[in-house]
Amino acid sequence: MKRNLRILLFTLAILLVIGLIFSGCKKEATEIVIGGVGPVSGEAATFGQSTKEGCELAVEEWNAAGGLLGKNIKLIYQDDKGDPTEAATVWTKLITQDKVVAIVGTVMSKCSLAGAPISQQYKVPMISPTSTNPKVTEVGDYIFRACFIDPFQGTVGAKFAYENLKARKAACIFDVGNDYTKGLAEFFRDKFTELGGTIVAFEAHPTGTTDFKAQLTKIIAAKPDVIYISDYYNDVGLIAKQARELGFNGPLVGGDGWDSPDLVKIGGTAVENGYFTNHFSKDDPRPIVQEFVKKYQAKFGKVPDALAALAYDAMQIMLDAIKRAGSTDPEKIKKALAETNINVVSGLITFDKNRNPIKSAVIIAIKNGQQVYQATVNP
Amino acid sequence: MDISTILQQIFNGLQLGSIYALIALGYTMVYGIVRLINFAHGDFYMIGAYASYGLFFAIGTLVASSFSGPTAAIILFIIILLGSMISGGTIALLANQFAYKPLRNKPRLSSLITAIGVSMFLEYFLSALPVVGPSYRGFPELIKKTTYNFGPAIVSNFVLLDLGVAAILMIFLTVLVRYTKIGKAMRAVSQDKDAAKLMGINIESVIATTFLIGGSFAGVAGLLAGLTYPRIYPYMGILPGLKAFIAAVLGGIGNIPGAVLGSYIMGIAETFATAVNSLIGEGIAFAILIVVLLFRPQGLLGEKVADKI
Numbered sequence: 001m002k003r004n005l006r007i008l009l010f011t012l013a014i015l016l017v018i019g020l021i022f023s024g025c026k027k028e029a030t031e032i033v034i035g036g037v038g039p040v041s042g043e044a045a046t047f048g049q050s051t052k053e054g055c056e057l058a059v060e061e062w063n064a065a066g067g068l069l070g071k072n073i074k075l076i077y078q079d080d081k082g083d084p085t086e087a088a089t090v091w092t093k094l095i096t097q098d099k100v101v102a103i104v105g106t107v108m109s110k111c112s113l114a115g116a117p118i119s120q121q122y123k124v125p126m127i128s129p130t131s132t133n134p135k136v137t138e139v140g141d142y143i144f145r146a147c148f149i150d151p152f153q154g155t156v157g158a159k160f161a162y163e164n165l166k167a168r169k170a171a172c173i174f175d176v177g178n179d180y181t182k183g184l185a186e187f188f189r190d191k192f193t194e195l196g197g198t199i200v201a202f203e204a205h206p207t208g209t210t211d212f213k214a215q216l217t218k219i220i221a222a223k224p225d226v227i228y229i230s231d232y233y234n235d236v237g238l239i240a241k242q243a244r245e246l247g248f249n250g251p252l253v254g255g256d257g258w259d260s261p262d263l264v265k266i267g268g269t270a271v272e273n274g275y276f277t278n279h280f281s282k283d284d285p286r287p288i289v290q291e292f293v294k295k296y297q298a299k300f301g302k303v304p305d306a307l308a309a310l311a312y313d314a315m316q317i318m319l320d321a322i323k324r325a326g327s328t329d330p331e332k333i334k335k336a337l338a339e340t341n342i343n344v345v346s347g348l349i350t351f352d353k354n355r356n357p358i359k360s361a362v363i364i365a366i367k368n369g370q371q372v373y374q375a376t377v378n379p
Numbered sequence: 380m381d382i383s384t385i386l387q388q389i390f391n392g393l394q395l396g397s398i399y400a401l402i403a404l405g406y407t408m409v410y411g412i413v414r415l416i417n418f419a420h421g422d423f424y425m426i427g428a429y430a431s432y433g434l435f436f437a438i439g440t441l442v443a444s445s446f447s448g449p450t451a452a453i454i455l456f457i458i459i460l461l462g463s464m465i466s467g468g469t470i471a472l473l474a475n476q477f478a479y480k481p482l483r484n485k486p487r488l489s490s491l492i493t494a495i496g497v498s499m500f501l502e503y504f505l506s507a508l509p510v511v512g513p514s515y516r517g518f519p520e521l522i523k524k525t526t527y528n529f530g531p532a533i534v535s536n537f538v539l540l541d542l543g544v545a546a547i548l549m550i551f552l553t554v555l556v557r558y559t560k561i562g563k564a565m566r567a568v569s570q571d572k573d574a575a576k577l578m579g580i581n582i583e584s585v586i587a588t589t590f591l592i593g594g595s596f597a598g599v600a601g602l603l604a605g606l607t608y609p610r611i612y613p614y615m616g617i618l619p620g621l622k623a624f625i626a627a628v629l630g631g632i633g634n635i636p637g638a639v640l641g642s643y644i645m646g647i648a649e650t651f652a653t654a655v656n657s658l659i660g661e662g663i664a665f666a667i668l669i670v671v672l673l674f675r676p677q678g679l680l681g682e683k684v685a686d687k688i
Contacts, residue, residue, distance in 0.1 A: 176658060203657040208618050210608035213391035214653035214660070221384045234515040238610055244385070245526060247533050265517035266610050 031072045032328060034345045035094035036060070037105025039082035047307050051129055052077050053300050054311030055104055061295075062235070062319050069323065080106050084114035084360060086320065091115040095122045097279070101328045101337075102126065104314050107307065109133035116143045123330045124323075125337060129314035130279075130307055137355040142330070144355045145339055146314035146346070150180050153255040153277045154187030156361040156377050157228060159254050160275065161188075162195040167225035169200045173215055173239060174230045177207035184255045186232035200224050212239050213246065220248050232257040236274075237266025244270040251275060259306070264369045273372060274366040279348065280309040280346050281362045283373035292345045313344040347376070383531030388650050396543035396646025398607065401600030402623035403630070403638040404548055408556075411633030412569045412589045415490050417464070419474055419497040421620015423467045423594045426501065427601025428611045429511060430466035431459045435519045454522055460602060468591045470501070475590040480583065498616075505613040518609035537607045544603060548596055549639045556635065561588060569633075569656035590611050627662020629668055631681020640679060 034053045039048035059075045067073055076098050078090035087106060094100045095118065103119060103126045106112050112131035119126040120140035127144040128136055134150075137143045161167045170192050174185035182204075189199050200222035203215040216239070219227060227243060229236050229252055236258055243252070251273050258276040267274075281302055282293050292312060296304040304312075320342050323333035341350050347359035358379060365374040402424055409417045435455075442455045474497050482490045504515035556562040564585045567575040576582055577679045604619065605611050622645060630641025648667050653660030671679065 096400075205657065206661055208611065210604075210619075211395050212393075213394070214388060214650040215657050217384060217387045217391055218654050218657075221381070221387075234610055237517065238608055241609065245524065245533065245535050247526075262515060263519065268517075268520070268588075268609075326482075370568065 017147055030070075031074045031203070032068050032322070033074045033076060033098055033100045034315075035100035035103040035105070036077040036092070036315075037080050037087065037090055037097060037103060037111075038077070038107050039111070040077075040079040042082040044107060045081045047130070048079065048082075050305050050307035051105075051107055051311035053296070054129070054304070054308040054313075055315045057299060057308075058312050058319065060299075060313035068319055069326070069328070073319070076100065078105075080111050080115075082108055082111065084110050087111035087114040091118040095119070095124050100124065101330075102318050102333060103316055104129065104275060104311070107131065107255040109136055112136045112141070116140070117193060123168070123334075124334045125318070125330055127314045127337070128316050129310040134354075134356075135287050141262060141355070142334055144317075144351060144357075146310050146317060146349070146357060147279055148359065148361065149356050150255075151183045151187040152231065152356075152379065153361065154184040154189075155229075155379060156277045156363075157184070157253050157255065158188045158191035158195065158197075160277070160375070160377050161226045161251075161361050162192060162197050162230065164377075165226055165251055165253075165275075167197065167251070169198050169224045170226050170228055171201035171203070171219040171222060171224035172228045172230070173200065173203045173205060173212065173219065175207055175235065176204035178231075180257065181230040181232070181255075185228065188228045188230070210238060212242050216243050216248070219243075220246050224250070226251050226253055226268065228252075229254045230257070231259040233263040234266055237263055237268075237271065240265075240267045240270035240274065256306075259364075259371075264366065269369075271366045272368070275363050277361045277377075278306060278364050279361070280306040281364055281371075281373040284376065285299055285373075286376075288343060289345050309345045313346050313349070316344050317342060317349060348376075384654075386530060388654050389647065390529070390532050390538060392647030392650035393643065394510035394538040394607065394646070396626075396643035397538070397545045398600065398604050398619060399623045399626045400545040400639045400642035401541070402597060402619055403543075403549065403627040403642045404552060404635065405596040405600075406620075406624055407627040407630070407632055407635060407638040408552060408596075409589055409593045412565045412570070413479075413586055413637075414487065415479060416494065416624070417479075417593070418475075418491070418620070418624075419501060420593070421598055421616030421618075421623070422498050422501040422675070423474075423501040423597035423616075424601040424604065424620065425472050425505075425611070425613060426470045427463040427467040427598030428605040428615065429505070429601075429613075430598065431463045431521075431602040431605055432516065432518060432611060433510075434459045434462040435521065439519070453617040459521065460599065463598040463602040464595035465598070466585060467601065468595035469592040471594020471597070472587060475587060481589075482585075498620075502613050502617075503645050511613060513613060515610050515612045517609050518605035520609070521606060531643055537603075539602050541607060544599065545587060545642075547638065548599070549635060552592075555592075559660055561585070564680060586634070625665075625668060629671060629678055631678025634678065634680045634682075637678055637680030644679075 038051040059073050063073055080087035081091055107130050109131040112128045116139035120142050125142050129146045132150050133177045139144055172185040174181040201219040205212055205215055229239050254276040256278045259278055317340055321336040322333055325336040338351055349357045353356055360376050361376045362376050363374040365372045404418050443451050446454055478493050478497050479490055505511040524535055526533050564580050568582055568585050626641035626645040627638045630637030649664040652663035
């Protein structure tokens with residue numbers, strides 16, 4: 001018994017020494033470690049899978065082109081399962097154990113909000129590809145994002161309605177119980193008025209309702225050129241149907257809440273002559289977009305969605321910043337990130353003082369039940 | 380608001396009221412006879428909508444290939460109508476058999492809580508069922524939508540259909556309760572269960588019939604709601620169910636024409652209040668309800684009944 005224990009202790013001691021030697025080697029390795037986080041499993045699994053693939057593609061391209069600062073880039077991708085607690089755990093692991101230089105992640109705002117304070121505390125620059133909640137970057141000066149925040153879509157929608165659709169009178173309808181749709185409608189109203197247009201009706205509806213006719217009758221009586229519907233696709237389908245039934249034939253405009261195949265299933269032909277703002281369209285004719293779509297398809301055998309594009313962009317922005325910083329010093333990377341001016345798949349990106357990107361949005365039209373790329377609008 | 384807008388809003392209110400009325404009729408009948416506020420009634424309505432949806436995809440192409448032109452559409456609609464009634468009625472019967480019947484002679488609060496339990500069970504069970512699932516579904520267009528101009532107002536055939544069906548069902552129920560043998564038995568059960576039993580009435584079969592009819596009405600309401608507002612999901616019954624219940628109370632719970640009257644008042648009040656101010660519209664509609672009930676606690680058409688001692 002006693003002998004066994006001695007052998008066990010001896011083995012453990014040897015393992016410990018080997019472990020120390022190897023971990024020592026790791027520190028001197030000639031690679032730059034970047035952390036990635038996304039919900040690869042759980043309720044938003046397709047979002048996580050897309051972002052992971054976007055990040056992998058970007059890293060692969062950089063490595064093929066000679067790496068970063070003369071070193072190879074290594075991506076360690078972690079699964080947050082769409083759960084804030086899990087996000088905090090993997091964030092701490094990436095920073096304290098894997099010693100990552102920067103983190104690209106994560107998808108959901110609630111998870112990014114769990115990871116951001118940890119990044120800020122350890123001074124590890126972070127960029128979220130798709131978290132749209134304004135609070136995420138307000139955590140601190142090490143936190144950036146690659147997507148535009150929600151209210152921005154209202155601004156772009158107003159510009160599109162005024163300049164491209166030549167609308168002068170607009171009406172809004174939104175869900176009073178949802179900050180996303182309310183915020184979009186308010187920013188649409190402000191920008192449209194600022195451009196010289198008139199908002200003839202600004203109508204709310206309660207969450208979960210199916211009858212919008214009272215509001216729509218009022219809206220149509222005010223004779224708008226365009227109706228801005230900032231709801232999610234399932235409400236949009238019903239609103240569009242009822243608006244058409246009440247005799248409105250003009251264009252309908254909305255935000256990325258429209259982006260679902262179910263929009264046409266519920267709305268049918270009523271959503272024709274509808275337009276919405278989105279982050280990315282695979283049909284955008286810009287060469288950088290087409291090249292990305294081609295490379296993504298070759299590697300993963302499918303068409304990239306907006307999440308893959310934004311993750312690809314987020315990784316590009318981060319690696320570009322490290323390159324310009326010329327070192328892995330967090331202070332310098334942070335400064336370089338703030339000075340970003342790079343042309344990526346989702347547009348030309350610079351950051352405002354709250355570390356939110358200033359960039360263009362694409363407008364997608366519904367034509368014959370299909371989503372068709374319509375235009376790129378700059379803010 | 381000019382006159383044409385007002386006319387249009389009245390039609391909007393009538394449409395909303397018709398959907399409430401279809402649900403409220405079953406609600407009020409079950410309450411009038413069993414004295415049970417059946418909170419699961421809104422979910423029978425949801426079942427009716429899903430049954431119609433499923434039937435359409437199961438037999439839609441078969442019917443379309445066996446018959447031609449408008450006959451196919453009419454036959455399909457009739458089959459789906461019957462299907463929605465049968466499914467709503469069956470679920471109501473099952474709920475009565477397994478959840479309400481064992482509690483018949485227990486305190487009324489127990490069956491009320493059970494009704495809430497049945498409601499939630501149906502919602503969550505269907506969400507968990509893979510063939511139904513929790514997400515929204517677009518309802519197929521069984522009947523082609525056409526619109527008519529009533530002066531300056533635009534009215535679709537769905538509004539007329541909803542109004543017509545609500546009226547037919549109301550008349551059917553009134554005749555059934557007033558002039559038929561089963562109606563007489565229902566009234567007897569509602570007045571005094573024990574005396575009815577002594578008179579040789581099989582109370583349980585009367586109550587089961589009541590649930591069957593009430594549930595099948597809810598099923599029809601589900602079908603019509605699916606047509607009018609073509610988006611269905613497992614929780615679609617909660618809000619209309621609640622409003623229909625309020626409408627039934629407004630009209631005088633247990634009173635059949637009262638339920639219809641209450642529903643139309645609710646529908647029109649909600650529409651106009653929303654048109655005046657969409658932020659507090661529903662609040663105004665419910666404030667009207669409170670005021671009415673303050674002055675007539677028994678509801679608009681309800682009768683004052685002295686408490687039985």
